[in-house]
Amino acid sequence: MKIVAVTACPTGIAHTYMAAEQLEKTARRLGHGIRVETQGSMGIENKLAAAEIRAADAVIFAADIAVQDGERFAGKKIVEVGVQEAIKRPEAVFARLGG
Amino acid sequence: MAAVRFAFPLAGGLHARPASLLRDACRPFAAAVVFRNLRSGKRADAASVLELVASDTVRNDPCLLEASGPQEREAMAALRAFVERDLPGADDETPPAGSAAGASWLPPVFVAGGGSLLRGRPLAPGVGRGRVRRLAGRASFPKRFASGRRDAAQELESFRRAAAEVEAALAGSAARAAGPVAAIFKAQQAIAADPAFAGRVAGLIAKGRLSAGAAIGQAAGHYAGKLRRSSSAYLRERADDVYDIAAQLAEKLYGAVSRPAAPASGPFVVAASSLSASELPALQRRGLRGLILGDVGATAHVAILARSLSIPAVSVDPGALARIVAGAEALVDGRRGLAVIAPGAALKRYYRLEQASAAEIRRRRSAWRRLPGRTRDKKRIEIAANVGRPEELATAWAAGAQGIGLFRSEFLFLGRREPPGEEEQFAAYTRATRSAGGRPVIVRTLDVGGDKPLPYLKLAPEANPFLGRRAVRFYAGHAGLVRCQLRAMLRAAGRGRLKIMVPMVTAPGEVRLVRGLLKEAAAELRSRRVPHARSVELGIMVETPAAALAVDSLAREADFFSVGSNDLLQYVMAVDRGNPALAGLYDPLHPAFLRLLAGAARQARRARRWLGLCGEMAGSAELLPLLVGMGFDELSMAPGLIPGTKERLARLDAAACRRLLGRALRCGEAAAVRALLRQFAAADDGSARRQVTAAGLVRLGSPSRSAAEAIRELCAMLELDGRVGDALALEEAAWRREESYATDLGLGFALPHAKSPAVREAAVAFLRPSRPFRWAAGSRTPVRGVLLIAVPEGGGEEHLRLIAGLSRRLVHEEFRRALLSARTVAAALAALRSGLGSG
Numbered sequence: 027m028k029i030v031a032v033t034a035c036p037t038g039i040a041h042t043y044m045a046a047e048q049l050e051k052t053a054r055r056l057g058h059g060i061r062v063e064t065q066g067s068m069g070i071e072n073k074l075a076a077a078e079i080r081a082a083d084a085v086i087f088a089a090d091i092a093v094q095d096g097e098r099f100a101g102k103k104i105v106e107v108g109v110q111e112a113i114k115r116p117e118a119v120f121a122r123l124g125g
Numbered sequence: 126m127a128a129v130r131f132a133f134p135l136a137g138g139l140h141a142r143p144a145s146l147l148r149d150a151c152r153p154f155a156a157a158v159v160f161r162n163l164r165s166g167k168r169a170d171a172a173s174v175l176e177l178v179a180s181d182t183v184r185n186d187p188c189l190l191e192a193s194g195p196q197e198r199e200a201m202a203a204l205r206a207f208v209e210r211d212l213p214g215a216d217d218e219t220p221p222a223g224s225a226a227g228a229s230w231l232p233p234v235f236v237a238g239g240g241s242l243l244r245g246r247p248l249a250p251g252v253g254r255g256r257v258r259r260l261a262g263r264a265s266f267p268k269r270f271a272s273g274r275r276d277a278a279q280e281l282e283s284f285r286r287a288a289a290e291v292e293a294a295l296a297g298s299a300a301r302a303a304g305p306v307a308a309i310f311k312a313q314q315a316i317a318a319d320p321a322f323a324g325r326v327a328g329l330i331a332k333g334r335l336s337a338g339a340a341i342g343q344a345a346g347h348y349a350g351k352l353r354r355s356s357s358a359y360l361r362e363r364a365d366d367v368y369d370i371a372a373q374l375a376e377k378l379y380g381a382v383s384r385p386a387a388p389a390s391g392p393f394v395v396a397a398s399s400l401s402a403s404e405l406p407a408l409q410r411r412g413l414r415g416l417i418l419g420d421v422g423a424t425a426h427v428a429i430l431a432r433s434l435s436i437p438a439v440s441v442d443p444g445a446l447a448r449i450v451a452g453a454e455a456l457v458d459g460r461r462g463l464a465v466i467a468p469g470a471a472l473k474r475y476y477r478l479e480q481a482s483a484a485e486i487r488r489r490r491s492a493w494r495r496l497p498g499r500t501r502d503k504k505r506i507e508i509a510a511n512v513g514r515p516e517e518l519a520t521a522w523a524a525g526a527q528g529i530g531l532f533r534s535e536f537l538f539l540g541r542r543e544p545p546g547e548e549e550q551f552a553a554y555t556r557a558t559r560s561a562g563g564r565p566v567i568v569r570t571l572d573v574g575g576d577k578p579l580p581y582l583k584l585a586p587e588a589n590p591f592l593g594r595r596a597v598r599f600y601a602g603h604a605g606l607v608r609c610q611l612r613a614m615l616r617a618a619g620r621g622r623l624k625i626m627v628p629m630v631t632a633p634g635e636v637r638l639v640r641g642l643l644k645e646a647a648a649e650l651r652s653r654r655v656p657h658a659r660s661v662e663l664g665i666m667v668e669t670p671a672a673a674l675a676v677d678s679l680a681r682e683a684d685f686f687s688v689g690s691n692d693l694l695q696y697v698m699a700v701d702r703g704n705p706a707l708a709g710l711y712d713p714l715h716p717a718f719l720r721l722l723a724g725a726a727r728q729a730r731r732a733r734r735w736l737g738l739c740g741e742m743a744g745s746a747e748l749l750p751l752l753v754g755m756g757f758d759e760l761s762m763a764p765g766l767i768p769g770t771k772e773r774l775a776r777l778d779a780a781a782c783r784r785l786l787g788r789a790l791r792c793g794e795a796a797a798v799r800a801l802l803r804q805f806a807a808a809d810d811g812s813a814r815r816q817v818t819a820a821g822l823v824r825l826g827s828p829s830r831s832a833a834e835a836i837r838e839l840c841a842m843l844e845l846d847g848r849v850g851d852a853l854a855l856e857e858a859a860w861r862r863e864e865s866y867a868t869d870l871g872l873g874f875a876l877p878h879a880k881s882p883a884v885r886e887a888a889v890a891f892l893r894p895s896r897p898f899r900w901a902a903g904s905r906t907p908v909r910g911v912l913l914i915a916v917p918e919g920g921g922e923e924h925l926r927l928i929a930g931l932s933r934r935l936v937h938e939e940f941r942r943a944l945l946s947a948r949t950v951a952a953a954l955a956a957l958r959s960g961l962g963s964g
Contacts, residue, residue: 036865039878039916039925040932044870047933067880067916067925090865113936114871 027123029053029060030074031086032093035109038066045088045112052116065094074098084123088112127201128191133162134213137424138357139182141312141366143215144174148315149540150207153580156194158204163187165356173321174312178363179351199578202586206574209591209701230857231461232475234833239469240456243449245441247462248423249431252476252483253415255392257466259451260400266342266371268335271378280330284337285323287377291370292317300516306433307516309402309426316370322348338375345371362425369401369426394455394464396446402426409434415457417464419443439464460853471831478834482841489845493768494525496775498760500753504779508771509565509761511739515553518560521764525771528565530687530761531626531739532557534610538571542580544606550613558621565622567687567737567761568614569666570607570639572596572628582606591701596629597639604642611639611646618658626664626687631671636682639663664735668692673725680732687761688725690740694718713742714795714802719751723790726755737761746773747802753777754786776847781805817927818957821846822890823950829911830898832867836860836877839890839913847885848915854883855915869900869908874941876932878914887916887924889931891957893945910945927961934960 031049035041046062053060063074076098079085085104087093088111105122112119135143151158151171158171164186169176171190182188190208192200235242271287272279292314299310316322322344329340349364392412398419405413405427416431416438431438437459449455449466456465456476465472498508509530510521521529537545537553545553557566574595578584582603587593600607617623627639640663650657667673668689676686690713695702697718700710713719729736737759742748744766752760753774762770785805792798822842829835836859844852858879862868869875890913897907912935914928934940940960947953 037862037878037880039880039914039928040868040876043929043932044876044936047936051936064929066929068922068929110866 027058027083028081029058029084029086029123030079030082031060031062032065032074032089033062033109033112034065034087034089034091034093036091038068041090041109041113042066045109048113048116049086049088049119052120056117056120058120065089070094086112086119086123088119126191126193127197128189129201129205129208130187130189131208133182133184133186133188135215136184137359138184138355139177139180140359140363141174141178141315142308143212144177145311145315146211146215147171147177147204147207148174150203150211151192151200153540153542154192154194154196154200154203156192156197156200158190158192158200161189161191163189170321173319174315175319175348175367176321178360179348179355181351181355181357181360183355183357183360198586199580202578202590206590213702230861231463232833232836232856232860234471234475234831235463235465238472238475240465240467240472243417243439243441243445243464243466245417245439245445245462245464246423247459248416248418248421248425248428248438248440249436250459251415251435251437252459252480253392253394253437253457254468254473254476255394255412255414255455257396257417257449257451257453257455258393259449260395260397265338266345266375267338267379269338271337275334277331277334280337281327283378284326284330284340284374287337287374288317288323290377291373306430309430312426313366313370313403316367317374337378341371341374341378358422359424362422365399365401366426369403372401373403394457396449396451396455398443398446400427402430405430405434405436409436415455415459415464417441417446417449417455417457419446474830475834475837478828479837479841482838482845486841486845490768493771494523496525496771497527498771498774500774500777500779500782502778502780504753506753506757506774507737507759508767508774509567509737509739509759510764510767511743511761512557512764515556517764518557521767522560524764524767526564526764526767528567528759528761529557529561530567530737530743530759532566532568534568534571535573538573538579544579544581544609547609547613547616550610551616554613554617554623555620558617558623561621563622565624567624567626567664567739568617569626569628570596570600570610570614574599591695597627597635598629600635600642601638604645607639608642608646608649611643612650612655612657615643615647615650615657615661616655618661619656623658624662624664624685626666626685628666628689629668630665630679630683631669632675633679633682636663636665636679640682666692666739667725668696670697670721673721676725676728676734677732680729680734683734685735685737686725686729687737687739687759688722690722690738690742693721693740694742697721712795713745713748714798716790716792716794716798719798720790723755723786726757730756735759744770746770747799747806749773750777750782750785750802750805751789753779754782754784754789756783772847816958817887817924817961818889818891818954819846820950820954822848822888823953823957824892825947825950825953826895827892829892829894830896832863832869832875832877832900832908835875835892835894835908835911836863836913839877839892839911840915842890842892843884843888843913843915846888846890848888849881849883850885851883855879855881857881858883859913867901867904869904869906870935871904871906872938872941873897873906873909873945874935875900875908875911876914876935877911878916880916880918882918884915884917887914887928889914889928889957889961891944891953893953910941912944931957931960 033042033045042064046064064071085102087106088109160169160171162180162182165181167180169180190204271283295310295314299307325344326340329335345367349367352364392414394415396417418440421440437457453466456468499505507527509528510526511531513533514536574590662684664685665683666689667686700707702711735758739761743760744762789798829838840852840856843849849855858881859877868877897909900908943956
């Protein structure tokens, strides 16, 4: 499955990046392709291109604040979780993506 | 009648210290001086400190001094000089800046830790614990006659005797004390000796047929009432001083009438709506550990004295104060500004750990006092003190001065009718060099002019005394007086390291003149067979643009140079720094001034002459990098600024400072220099290159057993390592973050983090508790490692990237295991650094 994700948290110092890493690590183990955009202390990094979003089978928002430029994902099925959940129970997050 | 008009310059208003200085300035002249506040409309006899204080004068009030009498012209000239030169520096210790409001957010242990919490305002830092003792009521002022008979004359006599005794006792206390404490005693002494106060008491006894006690009480009420109605909070607090003195007078007359002394019964905390400063020392001797006061401000004398005596103090809401039960255990936290009555075990433990950290931080800080000033790249710069009176010497050495860069000799000459003799001066200079124990003392020769007329100096009044015949310019006409001072200096130099510095020099001829007088002085001592130094270094103040531009030619005559930055800036900018309307122009960052200063420094270096700077700028944190860049050998400042300057200096890189100076000298205006300095301080004062973590930021086997204790300990580690200025502010920021949700990862790791302006540079601190503990009430996996990330407001991208990388690594079990299994600090540090990718 091709997945795109966005992580974001209030201070953007640590959890944003931990969640990103955890999602990437888990996706690899489960055999999915993934690209994660981080919206943290250094601004938006690894920004997802419109084509990547269009081509994605699933979208994950692991965020405790509103995702910036969320309209890019209009029409997509988005699984929204808190950053903590992405860090602590990543498998559960992926399980919610369905088929 | 002659008059001088001015805007009152002090933030604290016209309080006892400037008032007694004003009174002293008037004293030598046969003239009656009246002070008028043109805003409040009040007038005061300048001979009465109390009336001056009660004139309700606050900063920027338009004021007028009028003199009348045979010496009114001389008095006015002296007062003009006093207003311009002495008054602006006459404020007391200013209240502690920054955390004046105390902690706004507290770790949960304060709520869950047991006890009842009283939030208030900090008065004096530190933590103290003891049983509550309540002090209530004020001293009483008995109606019965102190002399035993209803005889006004005898009653008056008893009062006069008591006043003289109290004044003498306070004078003795002032002489034994130093710094702000001495100032308090002096201020109280002034009230005890005040003619207006004494006159009012005498009138009440003679005409009102009152007992001395009742008269004192009424007079105190009169002046305290005036002060309480003042527009300045600072002056309102002075009302307590009047009662303090009144109580001491009553005690002299009637025996103990003030509050009963607390019996010795172990450490105690005093809870009282207010307290007299003079009650503190005795209470401390009996075991006082803290103060919980009512409506008392940080500038009240009791608060200043508590800070000096290291007694933690807070002020709390009077209602809450009233509910404190005597005998209960109380904990006073003068840093956060709170008190806890009957604290629980968890909170006591928290404080015990905090105090251990505080002791460690104090130990490290005091190390700065012993260390010489030097930059990170080991360039040495002597950090010295400016001293105006012998009492300040002890303070200077205690603060870690490496020398006295400016010892003003005017205190010996002012306020008297005859000049001081050679012996008196010799004693004063020797006292200074003896206290120095081998460190250098630079004594400045007499620096007065037509603005500060001394009865024994025949200086004609001038229209513009600051551009007139002052300092070295009158030496030729008063050779005897100058030789006398030089003889005393030569003798003192024979016993210690003393250097002589001449003020107001503009040309080499003036230095030659003083050198000639110095030779004559030495010859006189030789002929009298008085031991003295064979040679002594003779230097000059660089305080005129002429001297600053001709350091090279002056170097042929002078052994060393010291920039008098205040006067130099004043002369460069053609601005009277006492004039509030022009304050904006008095700016040391004006490129013209910086270029002049840098040029003078370059010339001194080329001529291989030692170069110092003694003025307010020496202690300025903002200017420090530029002064380092200019290559000063010494910076001499107010003693209180010394430890901080040494610490800041140690973080600077001299080479980087030189590059910064090069850029600053090319700036076109002060605002551009200021922006440059701000940028330098934020990003590149050399410190930013330090690694994000260090051995001092890793602790294994920590005693912390809760999130509160762990976060506190990590913040203290960062403070100790110089990464944060105020650990409390960081702790608060971390807890605010923790409040949105716990940073326990559920992997045996907690990752508290905070962004705070208190953070100087981004850093990561790590601790492993000796016993794993639960981070929050609901958490399942005990925490075995805690990593605190501290980031400055608007911190550097580079550091944030390292920390983002570290956060990513924490997701991986191998990395966590490496951190948790490292046997030594070095191994844990290596693991942490591998996570940061900084090797």
